[in-house]
Amino acid sequence: MKLHHHPLSGHAHRAHLFLSLVGQAHEVSHVDLLAGAHKRPEFLRLNRFGQVPVLDDDGTIVADSNAIMVYVAKKLGRTDWLPDDPAEAAAVQRWLSVAAGELAHGPAAARLVAVFGAKRDAEEVTARAHALLQVLDAELADRAWIAIARPTLADVALYSYVGRAPEGHVDLAGYANVNAWLRRVEALPGFVPFPPAVADPATTAA
Incomplete structure (x- = not known):
């Protein structure tokens, strides 16, 4: 598997983190967002939205971080991470929707403003x-x-942008349960950290 990735994208980190947590070998291909690589024809053939991450699994192309996680979990039969039980599956899907909605428009957006000048x-x-x-x-x-x-x-879907919320001037000090949960995620075997951000206004994610 090859993951088209940018190290400062929380969405890309989400996909990279899950691949690592399940022990799936993969190549990470850096997409130079600052140089506009995500808007070039060769990348747009992978994802017409021009966003990272994109997974290439021997020619099967999967764009969008949540979709990548679902694909990998299904392919590997990892029902521990994506349950078959209807109620449990629905509970997971609820929070994938939150990751694409409230998280993207809250902590992730605050980080885009503070760090990348959105x-x-x-x-x-x-x-x-x-x-x-x-x-x-x-x-x-x-x-x-x-x-x-x-x-x-x-x-996994919530971790990256919640963990980096302080980069968007969102203080986590008042959320003891959230902080304890972040430490639990970080203690999981296979965890890979999300690097601190530096100014890179071209960063974009899906």
Whole structure:
């Protein structure tokens, strides 16, 4: 498998992290976003949206970080990470939707504003980030993992941008349960860290 990736993209980190957690060997191909590599014809043939990450599994192309995780879990039969049980599967899907919605428009957007100079309302996205963190902290008050009683795709989908929320000036100090959960994710075998951001306004993610 080859993962088209950028180290400062939380979405790309999400896919890279899951591949590592399940022990799937893969090549990481750096996409130079600053040079516009994601908008060149050869990359747009992989993903017309011009966004990372993209997975190439011997010619099977999968774009979008959540889709990549689902593909890998299904291909490897990893029902520990993506359950077959209907209620558990629905619980995981709920949080994949949150990752694509509230997380993207909250902590991820705040980071884009603060680090990469995105033209968004900083006050609005910061408020959204804290609203999400309050929900996550309440959800984690009586369980260790976000969706069910063990780590799943839900935890991987949320980790990167929650963990890097302070880069968007979103303080995590008031969220004890969230911080404990972050440490649990980081203790999982195969965990790979998300590098600190540096100014790179071309960063884009899917």
